[in-house]
Amino acid sequence: MEYFTQQLINGLTLGSIYGLIAIGYTMVYGIIGMINFAHGDVYMIGAFQAMIAFLICGVLGLTWVPLQLALMLIVAVIFTSAYGWTVERIAYRPLRGSPRLAPLISAIGMSIVLSNYVQLAQGPRPKPIPPVIRGGFQIMESEAGFVVQLGYLQIVIMLLTVVLMAIFAYLIAKTPLGRAQRACEQDMKMASLLGVNVDRTISLTFVMGAGLAAVAGMMVTLYYGVNDFFMGFVAGIKAFTAAVLGGIGSLPGAMLGGILIGIIEAMWSAYFSTEYKDVAAFGILVLVLIFRPTGLLGRPEVEKV
Amino acid sequence: MAATTMTGAKPAESVARIAIKEALLTAFLVFMLAFLMIGFRTEAQQGQQLSYVTRFAAIAWGIILVPLGRILLVYNRHGRPMPALIGGGLAFVYLFGGALVAILFDVLVIPFNDYFGEAAGASGIPLPFADPIVDGVFGLGALYLVILALQTMRHTAHGILTLEQREAKEARSATRAKQLSLVLGPALLALAVVLPFTPWSDRVLVETMTLILTYVMLGWGLNIVVGLAGLLDLGYVAFYAVGAYSYAKLSTEFGLDFWGSLPLAGAFAAFFGVVLGFPVLRLRGDYLAIVTLGFGEMIRITLINWQAFTGGPNGITGIPRMTFFGVPFDRTPEEGTQSFHTLFGLEYSTMHRILFLYYVILGLALVTNFLTIRLRKMPIGRAWEALREDETACRALGINPTNTKLTAFALGAMLAGFAGSFFAVRQAFVSPESFVFLESAVILAIVVLGGMGSQVGVALAAVLLIGLPEVLRELSLYRMLAFGAVMVLIMLWRPRGLLAHREPTILLRRGSGKRPQKAGATT
Numbered sequence: 001m002e003y004f005t006q007q008l009i010n011g012l013t014l015g016s017i018y019g020l021i022a023i024g025y026t027m028v029y030g031i032i033g034m035i036n037f038a039h040g041d042v043y044m045i046g047a048f049q050a051m052i053a054f055l056i057c058g059v060l061g062l063t064w065v066p067l068q069l070a071l072m073l074i075v076a077v078i079f080t081s082a083y084g085w086t087v088e089r090i091a092y093r094p095l096r097g098s099p100r101l102a103p104l105i106s107a108i109g110m111s112i113v114l115s116n117y118v119q120l121a122q123g124p125r126p127k128p129i130p131p132v133i134r135g136g137f138q139i140m141e142s143e144a145g146f147v148v149q150l151g152y153l154q155i156v157i158m159l160l161t162v163v164l165m166a167i168f169a170y171l172i173a174k175t176p177l178g179r180a181q182r183a184c185e186q187d188m189k190m191a192s193l194l195g196v197n198v199d200r201t202i203s204l205t206f207v208m209g210a211g212l213a214a215v216a217g218m219m220v221t222l223y224y225g226v227n228d229f230f231m232g233f234v235a236g237i238k239a240f241t242a243a244v245l246g247g248i249g250s251l252p253g254a255m256l257g258g259i260l261i262g263i264i265e266a267m268w269s270a271y272f273s274t275e276y277k278d279v280a281a282f283g284i285l286v287l288v289l290i291f292r293p294t295g296l297l298g299r300p301e302v303e304k305v
Numbered sequence: 306m307a308a309t310t311m312t313g314a315k316p317a318e319s320v321a322r323i324a325i326k327e328a329l330l331t332a333f334l335v336f337m338l339a340f341l342m343i344g345f346r347t348e349a350q351q352g353q354q355l356s357y358v359t360r361f362a363a364i365a366w367g368i369i370l371v372p373l374g375r376i377l378l379v380y381n382r383h384g385r386p387m388p389a390l391i392g393g394g395l396a397f398v399y400l401f402g403g404a405l406v407a408i409l410f411d412v413l414v415i416p417f418n419d420y421f422g423e424a425a426g427a428s429g430i431p432l433p434f435a436d437p438i439v440d441g442v443f444g445l446g447a448l449y450l451v452i453l454a455l456q457t458m459r460h461t462a463h464g465i466l467t468l469e470q471r472e473a474k475e476a477r478s479a480t481r482a483k484q485l486s487l488v489l490g491p492a493l494l495a496l497a498v499v500l501p502f503t504p505w506s507d508r509v510l511v512e513t514m515t516l517i518l519t520y521v522m523l524g525w526g527l528n529i530v531v532g533l534a535g536l537l538d539l540g541y542v543a544f545y546a547v548g549a550y551s552y553a554k555l556s557t558e559f560g561l562d563f564w565g566s567l568p569l570a571g572a573f574a575a576f577f578g579v580v581l582g583f584p585v586l587r588l589r590g591d592y593l594a595i596v597t598l599g600f601g602e603m604i605r606i607t608l609i610n611w612q613a614f615t616g617g618p619n620g621i622t623g624i625p626r627m628t629f630f631g632v633p634f635d636r637t638p639e640e641g642t643q644s645f646h647t648l649f650g651l652e653y654s655t656m657h658r659i660l661f662l663y664y665v666i667l668g669l670a671l672v673t674n675f676l677t678i679r680l681r682k683m684p685i686g687r688a689w690e691a692l693r694e695d696e697t698a699c700r701a702l703g704i705n706p707t708n709t710k711l712t713a714f715a716l717g718a719m720l721a722g723f724a725g726s727f728f729a730v731r732q733a734f735v736s737p738e739s740f741v742f743l744e745s746a747v748i749l750a751i752v753v754l755g756g757m758g759s760q761v762g763v764a765l766a767a768v769l770l771i772g773l774p775e776v777l778r779e780l781s782l783y784r785m786l787a788f789g790a791v792m793v794l795i796m797l798w799r800p801r802g803l804l805a806h807r808e809p810t811i812l813l814r815r816g817s818g819k820r821p822q823k824a825g826a827t828t
Binding site: 035045048049051052053055056075078079082083085086090091094095098099101102103104105106108109110111112113114116117118119120121122123125126127128129130233237240241244273275276278279282283285286289290293 | 334337338340341342343345346347348349354355356357531537584585587588592594595596598599600602603606607609610742743746749750753754757782783785786788789790791792793796797800801
């Protein structure tokens with residue numbers, strides 16, 4: 001029981017990170033119907049920029065942890081958003097209205113470019129940073145002496161995710177930008193006829209997705225304490241899996257899918273084998289798609305002739 | 306292009322103002338992209354804390370050069386190409402030339418550093434960036450400016466075309482591509498056949514060509530799945546892996562030779578295709594893509610972790626090499642048996658096996674090609690193309706979509722299995738590292754870049770994507786970066802692929818006056 005609780009906590013933490021990346025996939029897919037293959041690499045760049053921000057904090061002598069975290073967060077989000085915008089501008093916008101596979105290939109190319117760019121600019125070795133937030137609550141202890149830990153960092157990650165989700169739900173539901181996004185999602189041509197600036201809306205969607213990916217990158221930098229230029233690929237696939245699992249195009253679905261994937265992964269590693277944890281995640285995805293092709297919270301797709 | 310439309314409404318704004326505004330925006334963007342990632346290089350020394358060194362000079366140059374280019378671009382867009390022509394030309398000559406000199410200098414003079422002392426490390430031409438390759442890339446950017454300026458001068462292009470213009474242009478180039486591929490196909494084939502006997506061919510060239518042909522075959526195989534049946538498969542490499550491991554296991558455990566295990570490897574791969582495809586082929590488009598991607602990863606993870614069967618990350622070594630239909634290529638054949646050179650009374654040469662491998666893969670690729678061409682004309686091929694165009698209509702016409710897709714999937718998998726067997730026999734070694742997602746992406750890129758459905762286009766794209774990195778081995782670190790950039794650039798340049806004419810093989814035409822290229826423009 002204690003062991004299970006511990007795994008649940010770990011899974012939730014990991015799932016929050018996946019969920020934040022998954023939102024970027026799901027928003028982009030909702031609007032332009034494309035898998036943004038470069039998103040995983042944008043997340044990796046977010047992680048690197050958060051790490052560099054942390055180093056700069058150290059050099060400037062800022063040691064108060066909340067200030068460090070806030071700076072990492074702001075710097076990573078702002079600078080990574082520029083990458084999100086650039087990816088859209090280079091790999092997607094010129095190809096709007098092209099055959100469906102063209103943007104996919106250019107996005108895969110972009111993903112290769114980004115990961116190799118980081119390898120060149122920052123070197124191929126993994127980069128470790130010291131833990132920023134240590135310690136935590138001990139919430140349970142079994143008779144055998146197994147202590148269930150809820151780290152402060154885990155609390156920060158989960159809280160931040162909840163806050164961001166709330167902000168996003170508000171953004172999508174209430175603001176003009178959110179309305180424009182929903183309009184583009186339903187019918188891009190009609191939206192542009194009614195005065196929605198479609199290009200700008202899509203750009204902003206990429207920027208928002210990149211911002212969330214940067215937050216996820218910052219969290220993962222703090223949580224695992226090591227970054228490398230190849231980390232975006234697997235995280236990207238899993239986050240996309242999460243987005244599909246939850247129902248692509250649905251924000252709560254992406255979060256739910258992310259948390260489910262996180263928990264499945266944690267549980268599978270704990271009770272079965274760490275080697276096959278990715279197989280488990282994909283296996284679940286296949287099962288969901290076979291029995292519920294629109295995902296858990298997705299709307300059924302209406303086929304139009 | 307929000308800026309252009311806005312300025313179009315307000316003609317009072319002068320070109321200079323627009324140029325300055327856009328240049329400032331560009332400078333801001335360059336700063337945002339480069340400040341942290343380029344400006345701070347993190348260094349992870351063993352046993353030390355992470356530290357960094359700053360490289361602000363490079364950013365400063367970027368912030369100066371890129372907006373300058375943007376200004377020239379704006380002037381060019383407003384019908385004044387001269388600044389772009391002259392500025393771009395000068396920048397190209399200086400940066401690219403300087404980079405070239407610096408690289409040559411490095412290659413030629415560094416080995417003699419001991420004689421010249423330390424000062425000989427640099428060519429003496431002051432360049433903005435420390436790495437000459439980066440200077441060269443900026444030089445190429447300047448060359449692009451020059452090309453744009455020349456285009457403006459010829460009044461052929463006014464910036465970005467509208468969608469209709471682009472479609473019309475593509476329809477025209479599609480017919481041209483079709484005519485071109487009629488000539489190019491036989492020419493390439495003839496070249497491929499005689500290549501090993503041309504005077505400039507050597508071992509490296511033939512081996513590179515063998516590699517390229519493997520990818521040509523994989524591209525043609527995937528073309529059946531993606532190009533004909535319209536199923537987006539991102540895990541094609543899984544079947545390649547199945548084929549490779551099938552041969553590896555069959556030959557090391559059961560002593561089968563290449564020709565004996567080839568059909569079995571194909572059958573295994575096709576079986577995997579059916580098993581994996583059956584549950585997921587009901588899904589549409591991108592769901593299929595992500596599930597196939599997932600399957601590809603699952604197979605790779607299984608290969609890594611199923612130590613007892615696959616040898617884990619170390620793979621399987623000591624796979625028997627290629628034989629000439631049972632006759633080995635050994636220098637000294639065992640007592641009482643023949644070797645290839647004794648059988649034909651030739652002098653022993655290691656080239657025999659390499660040449661034989663080359664012709665085997667050429668043959669396999671041609672079989673794939675022939676199969677595709679024939680299948681397109683058969684009912685099943687017609688059904689694939691019809692499904693690609695409109696699944697609902699096919700269902701209404703009584704075509705079973707799942708079974709039809711499954712045949713395409715299985716056939717594609719079988720061809721990948723053949724290619725995988727060939728890969729295993731050529732390498733004499735297989736390991737999971739050869740079957741990563743990047744391989745799937747490369748094969749898909751070959752199909753899409755070539756222009757889906759175009760056999761010659763796929764071959765050209767394979768030569769470009771596989772051959773180029775081999776040629777660029779010198780650039781080692783920049784190789785994959787260039788590879789990704791080429792993928793993006795080709796797609797931007799020709800979104801339908803190099804030689805695109807993806808029209809159904811058979812088409813009902815409305816009236817006789819309509820030209821056939823119409824179909825290419827509407828898919």
